[in-house]
Amino acid sequence: MAGFNFEFRGFHWMGRVAVALMLMGAAAGGFAQEVKTTVVVPPAPLLPVKFGPWEQSGAPTTGNDGAQVDAANAAALKEFGIERFSVAKYAPAHGAGTVEVKALQFGDATGAAAAFSFYRRPELHGLSAGQKLGANAAVTGNEALFWSGSTVVMTRSEQGRAALVNELKELEIALPKIGGPKGSAPLLPTLVPAKGLEAGSVRYALGPESYKAEGGILPPDLLAWDKSAEVVTAKYAGGGVLTLLLYPTPQIAGDRGRAIEANINANRSAFGTVKLRREGPMVLLATGGFSAMQEKELVEQIHLPVQVTWDKKMPLEFHAEVGKTYSLLTSIATFCAVGALAAVILGLFLGGGRAAIRVLQGKPAASEPEFLRIDLRGTASPIHTESPGTGQQT
Secondary structure, three states: OHHHHHHHHHHHHHHHHHHHHHHHHHHHHHHHOOOOOOOOOOOOOOOOOEEOOEEEOOOOEEEOOHHHHOHHHHHHHHHHOEEEEEEEEEEEOOOOOOEEEEEEEEOOHHHHHHHHHHHOOOOOEOOOOOOOOOOEEEEOOOEEEEEEOOEEEEEEEOOOOOOHHHHHHHHHHHOOOOOHHHHOOOOHHHHOOOOOEOOOOOEEEOOHHHHHHOOOOOOHHHOOHHHOOEEEEEEEOOOEEEEEEEOOOHHHHHHHHHHHHHHHHHOHHHOEEEEEEEEOOEEEEEEEOOOHHHHHHHHHOOOOOOOOOOOOOOOHHHHHHHHHHHHHHHHHHHHHHHHHHHHHHHHHHHHHHHHHHHHHOOOOOOOOOOOOOOOOOOOOOOEOOOOOOOOEOO
């Protein structure tokens, strides 16, 4: 009995030692971790100091809040994902005149395309045949608007300058470049048929504020902007309006298509003739001054490409369950790994400690005489005692 008590106390003592060593090891590992230093490199200036014959006169005005550069349209700029802006005045190295340049940089080309359509006024017309500036451009005598990559540029000169478009090409080269999916132009505006389209009437919206400001005909709260909706509105000769809506999944598009249909049926007189069709994740709607044949022809000639790459962030509800499952499995794996490691360490300390105590008592380290073996084969086996002697049969 005394030997049993001594052995039990040994177990208790070794358990405390094992726990203490584990805590000390964890603390030592924490202190041994290297201190990481993160160096944040400021982005390059949005506008160059010089382009063509123009040089900056004075320091540019910069910031990252849309309200600072266009307070009246700050909500729309937020929908487009504005990241920073720069406004600068340029003067020629030789000669008179000035040009004010305003550059707005967004998170991706989708935001830049939406901002371009938002700021394009009816008096801004396309470039002459053979001219190209950025992904899209529109000009008047003394103004130019274009977008390239994720940046929209607006310029205004004191007087008309025929060579300004060519000079702005050098400015475009100096703008920040963006690659990968973020640099891809949005698909939806490219699906608008050109036949009968009013010049400069294509509007691309990413939120309710820009949609309302651009003259959208549907109630903005009906379009589920929280589901990453994209909407194009285009006007056609005769007063017809084409609306294209793109969603991440066909299920969302089907739900919104039914909601739009119910709203149109409840307010039929406000829409004129109507043709509604859904194709996969896209909803197509022709309203207004189209004839029934024109609506049918217009809507049915628009098709999504076979493969569509969706490069926008999915709403939370689409990946929340996946994230929860991943987090749960990671936690289970971590818990099992820690438990296994703790079991190995405790086994080594407790088993080794017990063996050491038995050796100190003069007993064999690995013998277990106090345990009985039940031989189910029906033959009796001797029980080996710790001291030499004659075995007894059971």
